[in-house]
Amino acid sequence: MTSRPRQWFDYCLLCSLLRLARPMPRTLLLALGRGLGSSTWRVFRFRRQVVRENLGHAFADLDARQRDALALAFYRSLGMTLMEFLVFPRLRRRDFLDLVEMEGIRHLHAAAALGKGALIVTGHMGNWEMLGARAAASGYQVTAAAKTQSNARVDRMQNGIRRRAGVDILKTDSGVKAMLKALRQGRMVALVADQDAGSEGYFTPFLGRPASFFKGPALFAYRTGVPMLTVFIHRLDDRRHRVVIEPAVQVDPTWDEDQAVAALTTHFAARLEAAVRRNPEQYFWVHRRWKTQPPDEAPGSPD
Secondary structure, eight states, X not given: OOHHHHHHHHHHHHXXXXXXXXXXXXXXXXXXXXXXXXXXXXXXXXXXXXHXXXXXXXXXXXXXXXXXXXXHHHHHHHHHHHHHHHTGGGOOHHHHHHHEEEESXXXXXXXXXXXXXEEEEEOSBSSHHHHHHHHHHTTOOEEEEEXXXXXXXXXXXXXXXXXXXXXXXXXXGGOHHHHHHHHHTTOEEEEEOOSOOGGGSEEEEETTEEEEEOSHHHHHHHHHOOOEEEEEEEEOSSSOEEEEEOOOBOOOTTOOHHHXXXXXXXXXXXXXXXXXXXXXXXXXXXXXXXSSOOTTSOSOXXX
């Protein structure tokens, strides 16, 4: 399937799911999501080998059958996340408040009180789309940095759903000035910063193996003095989610830029790892997370 037909197929599939999901009660919606996830793993086998290799690196203590069970649970979780996201437009502010409880909200209040805005650094954990929508429902002005998708129709659909949930979208190619403007307006700028950053990233251990992380969040916090908070969302059950907000990371005034990048990025990686180990089935295992390795590391990561 060539690129253009594939893009049309993906867009039409999402439109069909959107129409199918719109009138569904939540219980049936999530059951459909689990079924979609199971089919993706068992029938369509989407990125199955990448998921297996990633889980093999992260959970070498599990045998192949246990890792496959974890992989199936992941695909089911991802299916539920997709279906929940597609029905955001029908949800009211009260629905987001009821669906998601907040732990550590005082840390967000403290950051907001400084009047500088705040960097919310998170990963593809749980229903990460629900995180920004819940913060917006609480009255915070939220801007999420989003990479432009190669499928323009899907990109417009995704960002339209996000905006209807109260989350403003800032394209990652908009540059630093756009992000600074949002922060000066007192907005919470959310960065999903857990994907492979390539050879220019900062390497730090993640789930037992060196991983390349983006330096941007740490550099931005260091250069601007804006508070940086690590925030993760976990699915509790079929009905609710919990957002865990951790205290703002303190930047030591004696650090130089390299020290700040090392300290802040390592902190984020450690907190992300803790979140993943808490609910491993809720992490985004289809991404080639360890694709880039330090030059002195032996090859063998998923590609």
